[in-house]
Amino acid sequence: MSRWAPVVWDGRVKLIVEELAMGSSAPAVLVIDDEMQIRRLLRAALQARGWRVMEADGGQLGISEVALGRPDAVILDLGLPDMDGVDVVRRLREWNRVPILVLSVRDSAEEKVRALDAGADDYVSKPFNTEELLARLRAIQRRGDPGSDGPEFVSGVLQIDFAAREVRVGGRRLGLTRIEYAVLKTLARNAGKVVTQRQLLREVWGPQGDDCSNHLRVHLAHLRTKLSAAGFDRNRIQTETGVGYRLIE
Amino acid sequence: MSRWAPVVWDGRVKLIVEELAMGSSAPAVLVIDDEMQIRRLLRAALQARGWRVMEADGGQLGISEVALGRPDAVILDLGLPDMDGVDVVRRLREWNRVPILVLSVRDSAEEKVRALDAGADDYVSKPFNTEELLARLRAIQRRGDPGSDGPEFVSGVLQIDFAAREVRVGGRRLGLTRIEYAVLKTLARNAGKVVTQRQLLREVWGPQGDDCSNHLRVHLAHLRTKLSAAGFDRNRIQTETGVGYRLIE
DNA sequence: ATGCTGTCTTAATGCTGTCTTAATGCGAAT
DNA sequence: ATTCGCATTAAGACAGCATTAAGACAGCAT
Numbered sequence A, B: 001m002s003r004w005a006p007v008v009w010d011g012r013v014k015l016i017v018e019e020l021a022m023g024s025s026a027p028a029v030l031v032i033d034d035e036m037q038i039r040r041l042l043r044a045a046l047q048a049r050g051w052r053v054m055e056a057d058g059g060q061l062g063i064s065e066v067a068l069g070r071p072d073a074v075i076l077d078l079g080l081p082d083m084d085g086v087d088v089v090r091r092l093r094e095w096n097r098v099p100i101l102v103l104s105v106r107d108s109a110e111e112k113v114r115a116l117d118a119g120a121d122d123y124v125s126k127p128f129n130t131e132e133l134l135a136r137l138r139a140i141q142r143r144g145d146p147g148s149d150g151p152e153f154v155s156g157v158l159q160i161d162f163a164a165r166e167v168r169v170g171g172r173r174l175g176l177t178r179i180e181y182a183v184l185k186t187l188a189r190n191a192g193k194v195v196t197q198r199q200l201l202r203e204v205w206g207p208q209g210d211d212c213s214n215h216l217r218v219h220l221a222h223l224r225t226k227l228s229a230a231g232f233d234r235n236r237i238q239t240e241t242g243v244g245y246r247l248i249e
Numbered sequence C: 001a002t003g004c005t006g007t008c009t010t011a012a013t014g015c016t017g018t019c020t021t022a023a024t025g026c027g028a029a030t
Numbered sequence D: 001a002t003t004c005g006c007a008t009t010a011a012g013a014c015a016g017c018a019t020t021a022a023g024a025c026a027g028c029a030t
Helices: A011-021 A036-048 A059-069 A085-093 A109-118 A130-142 A178-189 A197-205 A213-229 B011-021 B036-048 B059-069 B085-093 B109-118 B130-142 B178-189 B197-205 B213-229
Strands: A028-032 A052-056 A073-077 A100-104 A122-125 A153-155 A158-161 A166-169 A172-174 A194-196 A237-240 A244-247 B028-032 B052-056 B073-077 B100-104 B122-125 B152-155 B158-161 B166-169 B172-174 B194-196 B237-240 B244-247
Touching (some): A028 A036, A028 A059, A036 A052, A052 A059, A059 A073, A059 A085, A073 A085, A073 A130, A085 A100, A085 A109, A100 A109, A100 A130, A109 A122, A109 B130, A122 A130, A122 B130, A130 B109, A130 B122, A153 A178, A178 A197, A178 A244, A194 A197, A197 A213, A213 A237, B028 B036, B028 B059, B036 B052, B052 B059, B059 B073, B059 B085, B073 B085, B073 B130, B100 B109, B109 B122, B122 B130, B152 B178, B158 B178, B178 B197, B178 B213, B197 B244, B213 B237
Parallel strands (some): A028 A052, A100 A122, B028 B052, B028 B073, B100 B122
Antiparallel strands (some): A153 A158, A194 A244, A237 A244, B158 B166, B194 B244
C-alpha cells in the first residue's frame, strides 16, 4: 500500500505529513485540564502552530502522562478536581524539569507566588488570550533544559543521545535515516520491554500508519544491518512473532 | 581605566561599592527603567530579598551595562525614552541569554507576543504586584543559563564572537550576511546537536516563517561556500535529511 | 529623488539518498 | 505439507537537497 492512499486530506493527515517532515520529533505539549472545552481550544491552537498535543483530564493522569509521554512542555490548569494544582507542580518537580505553564481562574498574587515558587515557569489567568499564551509557551520552552548533556541512553556498546539525535556504537557515530532512528529510539525508550508493531508503526507513520508492516520489516532489516556492521549484536533486537520487537538491555 | 580612578561619582561607581559591600556573590539583577520611582521601589524590594541591584535609565546604557556588569537577570521597562524596548530585547538576545523580565504599562496581547517572541522570558504589566514580580523573577532565573559561558564560540578553526557579531576562520574575518550569520549562530549554539529546520526557520524568519525551507537551503549553500573558501571543512555542517542540520564540534 | 551596492528571494536544474515496492527464501506453527 | 509471518535483498520511484543564476528589493550615499 502507498502512504498516499488516505481518502481524506484532513487536518490529521496534514499533521502527519508535518510530523514526518520534522522527523516525527515535533515538540510535544501536554495539556492537563479537566474542562474539555479548554482542552479542545488549546489543542486546535497548538496543533496549528506545529505542536504535538497530549491531553490529561486530571492531576494523577497528568503526572503519569509526563512520565510516559515525555512532553517538551506542560500546560497545567490549577483547578483540577482530583488534586491541588500546585501539588501537581511540586510532584512533577521532584523528578522532572519540563517547562510548566500554569493556568488558573484565580488571579491573586499569593496564588501566583505559590505556583511559581513550587516550580512553575509561568502563570496565566483565565480567561486568557490565546496568542499571548502561545507566546509565553514559546518563551518558557525556548529556554531548553540545561541539565541534559551527553548520551541519555547507554546499553553496552550502544549509546544514544536523544538531544543530539546521535547514535553511537562502540563510540563510532552511526548514520541512521529518519525512520531507522525513530524505530531505534522507540525501542531504546522501552528497552527490555516488547514494543508492539502498532506502536512502532504509529511512532513512524502516525495514527493512520497501520498496514505499513512490511515497510517496518524492511527498515528493521536495514537498522539491524547497520548496527551489526558497527559491532552491535544483531540478536539484541529480538522478534516477538505476532507481537512486536524488543531491544535486549 | 582603573576602577578606583573615577572622576565622577555616578551610578556605576556606586554599584561597585555595593558589590563590595555584599561580598559580590549575591545574584545581580539589572533594572532598566527611566522612572526613578520604579527603580527605587524595585531596588528596595530586590535588595530585601538578597539581590544585588544594578540600574540603568535608558536602553543604550542598559545594553552596555549588561555587557559590563553581566547581571544574572534583567528587568526591563519597555517604555524607554531613548529606544524601543522590544529592540533592546532583540539587541541583547543577539549575543546574550540573560533572563529578561519585561515591564510595561501596555497590557495588549500583541505587545506581549512581540516582546516574548523577541526573546523576553516574562512580561508583567504595570501596575504590578511586587510579590508576583519577585516570584516571576525567581522563576525565570531559576531555570539557569544553559548555553552561554561567555559570548565566545570556538571549535577548530572556527570562532564566533557573538557580542561583536564576528566570525573568524583560522583567524581571518569572514563577512556573513544577516541570515547566514543567524543560521551559523544557531548551529553553533547547538553544536553537535541536530537543529531542526523549523528551529532554523523560526530563528531567521520569525514564528510564522515556515514554508521558507527553500530559502534556508540557498543560504546554507552560501554559508557553506563562504566557510569552505576560508578553510573550514564544508562537511562539518551535516545534513540530516528530513530533519535538519548539525554543526560537528 | 537617483543610482549604486549588496542582500534576499525566486525559480530551475541535476543529483543524492531515502523510501517504497516487490520478489524470494526461511522457519515455525497448524 | 501447507500456510503464515518474518528476514532479506535489490531495484525503481520519489522526495528532499545542493547549487546556480537571475531578478527583486532594500539600504545607503550621492
